[in-house]
Structure formats: C-alpha cells, structure tokens
Amino acid sequence: MTLEKALVVGTGLIGTSVALALRAKGVAVYLSDIDAHAARLARELGAGHEWAGEDVDLALIAVPPPVVAERLAELQKRETAPAYTDVASVKADPIAAAERLGCDLTSYVPGHPLAGRERSGPAAARADLFSGRAWALCPRPETDAHALRRVRELVSMCGADAVTVDPGEHDSAVALVSHAPHVVASAVAASLAGGDDVALGLAGRGLRDVTRIAAGDPLLWRAILAGNTQPVAGVLERIAADLAEAASALRSGDLDGVTDLLRRGVAGHARIPGERGGPVRENAAVQVAPGDGRH
Amino acid sequence: MTLEKALVVGTGLIGTSVALALRAKGVAVYLSDIDAHAARLARELGAGHEWAGEDVDLALIAVPPPVVAERLAELQKRETAPAYTDVASVKADPIAAAERLGCDLTSYVPGHPLAGRERSGPAAARADLFSGRAWALCPRPETDAHALRRVRELVSMCGADAVTVDPGEHDSAVALVSHAPHVVASAVAASLAGGDDVALGLAGRGLRDVTRIAAGDPLLWRAILAGNTQPVAGVLERIAADLAEAASALRSGDLDGVTDLLRRGVAGHARIPGERGGPVRENAAVQVAPGDGRH
Structure with a gap:
C-alpha cells in the first residue's frame, strides 16, 4: 500500500514543495488553493493537477495555522482521505481548534516540517526543501496506525526525518x-x-x-x-x-x-546538532557554512 | 615607490592573513609574535620570515586592542618604518593610548579591516580574507600623506576597499x-x-x-x-x-x-548593503546566501 494519490491544500512555499517532492516519487498530486493565481502557478511548475473533489490516500493541509482546523473539518466532511496532516509551525492551537470543530482526530496526524525560506509562494518551492531536515509529528493516543503510517510515508518521500514529539513540547x-x-x-x-x-x-x-x-x-x-x-x-x-x-x-x-x-x-x-562540539543528527545533511564573521 | 618590505607584528588570524596577501603580491614580509609557536606556524604557512629588527616600509600591528599603542611606541622608538597601522576593531581607545604614550601620530594611520572568522590563530588565515571587504581607516589632520598612501597601498594589495571614517564614528x-x-x-x-x-x-x-x-x-x-x-x-x-x-x-x-x-x-x-532592497557597495564581492530559514 504505497501512497498513490495525495491532495495538497494550500500551494504556498511548503505545500508546493511537498507536491513537487511527491511528484518526483511518482505520486499523483491534486492541488487546491483559494488563491487561483497561486494554484495555477503551482500547476505550471509541475506540482500536480487541479483538484475536482477526487478521493485521495492522504491530504496535506498547508495553510496558515489559524485556518488549519477549518480546512480539516471541510475535508473530513466530504471524506476526502483516510489520513490527514498539516504543516503548521505551531501544534497545540490547531489541535485544540480541530477538537472544538468536532474533527475526527484519529485520522489527523499533526505535523511540522522544519524547513523554509525567506521567500514565500509557489515560485520559491523546491522538491528538495525537506531533504535531511527534521519533520515533527504529533500523533495522539487515539491516532489511527494506518493514518500515521501514511504520513510517515509522506515524510520519507520528502527525504525528511520524522521526529515524534508531544504538541506542547x-x-x-x-x-x-x-x-x-x-x-x-x-x-x-x-x-x-x-x-x-x-x-x-x-x-x-x-x-x-x-x-x-x-x-x-x-x-x-x-x-x-x-x-x-x-x-x-x-x-x-x-x-x-x-x-x-x-x-x-x-x-x-x-x-x-x-x-x-x-x-x-x-x-x-555547541548544543546545536552539527555545530562544533554538538551532536550530529543521524541522516541529516547538515551544511555548516565556513565561519567568517566580522568584528 | 611600491611597498617592498613590510613587518607584521602579531601573527594571529588577521596578521597572518595580511602577510599572506602581501606575500602573494611579492612583498617581503617579516613576522613577529610574542607567541613563538604562532610565529613559527605563520612562517611555515609561507607568510614571511622571522623579523630580526630589519627596517621596513610599513609596519602592521595586529595585536589585541589594549596593547596596540604599546607595540606602536616600541616600533617607533627603534624607527622601524615611516608608516604604521593597526587592525584593532575599536579605534578611539588605541589612538588615545598612543597619545598618552607620546607616540608620533603623524606616521600612524589607525585601521580596521572588517573581516574575520570564528576560528582564530595563524592556521585559520587566508590570503583572500579581505577580498571585497571594507577596511576602515581613521587618518587625523596631522597624518603624514606618505604614511596614508602606504597604508592605502596595503589595503589595496589585500583586495579590500578603504573607507575613511572618524574614530568615534x-x-x-x-x-x-x-x-x-x-x-x-x-x-x-x-x-x-x-x-x-x-x-x-x-x-x-x-x-x-x-x-x-x-x-x-x-x-x-x-x-x-x-x-x-x-x-x-x-x-x-x-x-x-x-x-x-x-x-x-x-x-x-x-x-x-x-x-x-x-x-x-x-x-x-533592507538597509544592509547587498541585501534585498539595500544598496550594493561598489567593488564589494558580497555573497548573499540563498534564503532558507525554518519556522
């Protein structure tokens, strides 16, 4: 049961980068964004096809933190996928909002890829944005094992290292x-x-x-x-x-x-992994720039 | 009257890097350091020869700020050179100390190359450390024109851009x-x-x-x-x-x-020269790293 069809909601930097990474692994990717211009640009960059309501194996919600739960509720209502994840850089708030909206928390695996750029939007997207980076996952006791496997598969396809962590932590x-x-x-x-x-x-x-x-x-x-x-x-x-x-x-x-x-x-x-004296994170392609500071 | 013979006092990162840059331009460089190990390492790296009191065209004092004036007084006492400069990253204090010690301020052109690395010592030195960087010079009204020309020549040989500025500024x-x-x-x-x-x-x-x-x-x-x-x-x-x-x-x-x-x-x-929206400094080989920050 390999990931075959995925939906990416929100074609900004992160969503489009995930879509490009999945496309490179042969996954059929559908794209959706309330900004028609961003969605078209992502499609033109080869990130996937326009979503017309197709069912998928996994839906990735790559929208700003305050609207993650809302999108999750909409997608679950139409039974879009057996597994959902998001990429919001905070985790406790979206989970609490999802609970308030009555979302099914068994199929939702909160996530956060630790990667980004100063530039935003689909034009800045790169298929290798997550390569060697940490990707936090916050499964809960009630999380469905199948959903968690699906999301781990996505993280792996993006070349990132899954790190399981409590939302508050x-x-x-x-x-x-x-x-x-x-x-x-x-x-x-x-x-x-x-x-x-x-x-x-x-x-x-x-x-x-x-x-x-x-x-x-x-x-x-x-x-x-x-x-x-x-x-x-x-x-x-x-x-x-x-x-x-x-x-x-x-x-x-x-x-x-x-x-x-x-x-x-x-x-x-020295405590930063990969810095002088710090531990090196396994599998991490950490690039340490040659030191060269003025004083 | 090209710079032919120079003395570098202090063979740390900065002094040794200047020495290497001068050597690459064919200048005869003498080296001196109270740390015999650092001086030997600098010589082994090809930065120059041991100084035995030879007269030179220019003496560069590359020691910590608190001892610049002391070294300047010593060198001037033995009439080592017609021009002196230093590389201390503060300027008002060393100048005040030089005045207190009765140094000749006409032959001393206070300087500060805006370059460095996290690593220190001669082993970290590089001939191109100053390439495209600013090099502050703080000449005073009484500064001798010949001494200033000599120091500007040194800055130019290091590939840096001289920036004249008041010491307090x-x-x-x-x-x-x-x-x-x-x-x-x-x-x-x-x-x-x-x-x-x-x-x-x-x-x-x-x-x-x-x-x-x-x-x-x-x-x-x-x-x-x-x-x-x-x-x-x-x-x-x-x-x-x-x-x-x-x-x-x-x-x-x-x-x-x-x-x-x-x-x-x-x-x-955006006000930083060379950054997005900022002015680009002329002749500066400013490298802007591709943006890629996590959040």
Whole structure:
C-alpha cells in the first residue's frame, strides 16, 4: 500500500514543495488553493493537477495555522482521505481548534516540517526543501496506525526525518529554536533602521547572518507567533534580561559579567546538532557554512 | 615607490592573513609574535620570515586592542618604518593610548579591516580574507600623506576597499553592525543551554545563522567590547527594550506591537548593503546566501 494519490491544500512555499517532492516519487498530486493565481502557478511548475473533489490516500493541509482546523473539518466532511496532516509551525492551537470543530482526530496526524525560506509562494518551492531536515509529528493516543503510517510515508518521500514529539513540547521547542530567534533577529535588524550609511557600509557577513531571517514576511510570522505567544514570550524575556544585564555591565565597565554571557553563548551554540562540539543528527545533511564573521 | 618590505607584528588570524596577501603580491614580509609557536606556524604557512629588527616600509600591528599603542611606541622608538597601522576593531581607545604614550601620530594611520572568522590563530588565515571587504581607516589632520598612501597601498594589495571614517564614528558604527549583534547572538545561543535534546533536534539553518558568530573566542570579544563599552551598551539597551516590549505584547495577546517590530526588522534588514532592497557597495564581492530559514 504505497501512497498513490495525495491532495495538497494550500500551494504556498511548503505545500508546493511537498507536491513537487511527491511528484518526483511518482505520486499523483491534486492541488487546491483559494488563491487561483497561486494554484495555477503551482500547476505550471509541475506540482500536480487541479483538484475536482477526487478521493485521495492522504491530504496535506498547508495553510496558515489559524485556518488549519477549518480546512480539516471541510475535508473530513466530504471524506476526502483516510489520513490527514498539516504543516503548521505551531501544534497545540490547531489541535485544540480541530477538537472544538468536532474533527475526527484519529485520522489527523499533526505535523511540522522544519524547513523554509525567506521567500514565500509557489515560485520559491523546491522538491528538495525537506531533504535531511527534521519533520515533527504529533500523533495522539487515539491516532489511527494506518493514518500515521501514511504520513510517515509522506515524510520519507520528502527525504525528511520524522521526529515524534508531544504538541506542547513541540511548541516550546520551536519557541526556543525558531520563533524567539526570529523576533530577536528582527530586533537587531530594526536597530539598523536609525544607522547612517557609513555605519551600514561597515556591515559584514556576521550581521548578514544574524539578521537574515528578519527578512521573512511579517504577516506570516504574526500568524505563527499568534499561535505560540506564551512560550515565545518566555524565551524573549530571558534573552531581553540577559541583554539588559550585559548593557548595564558594559556601562559600569564590569567586563566579567559580559564575558560570562559570551561563554554561555559558546556553550549553547555547541548544543546545536552539527555545530562544533554538538551532536550530529543521524541522516541529516547538515551544511555548516565556513565561519567568517566580522568584528 | 611600491611597498617592498613590510613587518607584521602579531601573527594571529588577521596578521597572518595580511602577510599572506602581501606575500602573494611579492612583498617581503617579516613576522613577529610574542607567541613563538604562532610565529613559527605563520612562517611555515609561507607568510614571511622571522623579523630580526630589519627596517621596513610599513609596519602592521595586529595585536589585541589594549596593547596596540604599546607595540606602536616600541616600533617607533627603534624607527622601524615611516608608516604604521593597526587592525584593532575599536579605534578611539588605541589612538588615545598612543597619545598618552607620546607616540608620533603623524606616521600612524589607525585601521580596521572588517573581516574575520570564528576560528582564530595563524592556521585559520587566508590570503583572500579581505577580498571585497571594507577596511576602515581613521587618518587625523596631522597624518603624514606618505604614511596614508602606504597604508592605502596595503589595503589595496589585500583586495579590500578603504573607507575613511572618524574614530568615534567608527566605534559607534561597529557597535551597531558588529559588536552589539555579537552579544545578541551570544544571548540567543545562551538561551539554548537549558533546552532539551528534542528541542535542539528541531534546530534549523535559521538558528544556526543567528548564533554562528556566538562561537567566537570569549576572551577576544571581551577585549573588543572593553574598548567600546558605551556605544555597545546603547545599542543593546534599545534591542533589550524592543524584546521586552515584544514579550509583554505577546503575553497580553497584542500581536500588532510584535508585527510592528517585525516590519521594522524587514526595513532595517533592507538597509544592509547587498541585501534585498539595500544598496550594493561598489567593488564589494558580497555573497548573499540563498534564503532558507525554518519556522
């Protein structure tokens, strides 16, 4: 029972990339998007065919977090597939919304591929976007084993590594490793707005790297943060306190306090899988850029 | 009058990289370092010959900021060269120290190449480290025109672009585009120290980029920050305030406040030369990595 027919609802960057990956494995892919332009572009890119209500083996819901549950309810109502998953970067909220809407939670396997780009939309899609990346899955005790197998098959076809995790644990984790860092990158980038051209002319690769993700779409990120407010706030509070303390130490010439933060930074950085000193995640094609920061 | 003989005092990453660049242009390079092991390694890498007190056309002082003025005074006392420069990443402090030590400020052209790597020491040196990068020079009204020409020649031989800037303006600029972002990267990395392995396993390239420079040597960075405490503190205070406000907005569910920060981040990021929407610095071989951040 290989995955033969899939439906991708939402042909943005992630949905179209999944569709392209599945097409490359010979899966028949149907596409649907409320934005007719995005759906047509995805079809023209070879991601699949227009969906006219066909039944499929698996439906992937690749829409913004706040509307995942709504789409799931619609699809389940028409009995589109025996298995459903989503790609929202928060998990507790969509699951709670699905419960509220009376969705069948046995056929729904909440998911989150840990991959993306600053650019959005189907034109930015790549079949290998998920290659070697982690893909979080949050099955529940009542999850149907067949549905879970189907979704794992999809993850595998995308070249990603499935990581099973509790929804709340997932949201705390991405607050720490993704959502809060994004807000911090935005704050560093925002601090540049008032800099003069001479200052910006001295910018190096270090600054480019620190601020790169700050170029992401503010409205997409607003939706992501809206679904994970308290965990992200907790991480930001700790970072803000560390920075305020570092500023205060610098003001008073207490370099020891700042050096301690720098040391903790080295230790924390080493915990990232694949970084110097950190564990390497199995099967992960982690690319470590050659170091080259200005100071 | 081409640069024929140069002395590099301090054979760490920067000094050895300059030496390699000069050697590639046929300059006779002498090397000196209080660390005999570093000096020997630099010589073995082909960066130049051991210095036995020979006179040279130009002496480059590539030692930590707090000891630049001391080395300058020593070299000037033995009349080593008609022109001197340094590479310290802060400029006001070394100049003030040189004045205090009674150095000849007409032959000293304070400098700072905006390039580096996380790795330090001569083994990490590369002849092309400065290619296409900015190299700040802080000549003063009394600076000798010949000395300035010599230093500009060195910058040109390294493939870098000389940017003339006032020392105070330089220090404020690097606080904004380099020193404060480094501390922020350290704070983000430090926040990971308490994360569990599952969380770290979900880390993506976005986090790697934001924290990459946090791997830098804490003692080197302590010395850099010690020479630029007030400007760095000012930038950190603004960033800490933005993050505390974002956390507070998230706690209360006010997504507008956070979205405003995200928008300011997009605008600030676009001001970085070579980034999307930003001006491109002439002659700069700016490499923009393909975007690919997780969320």
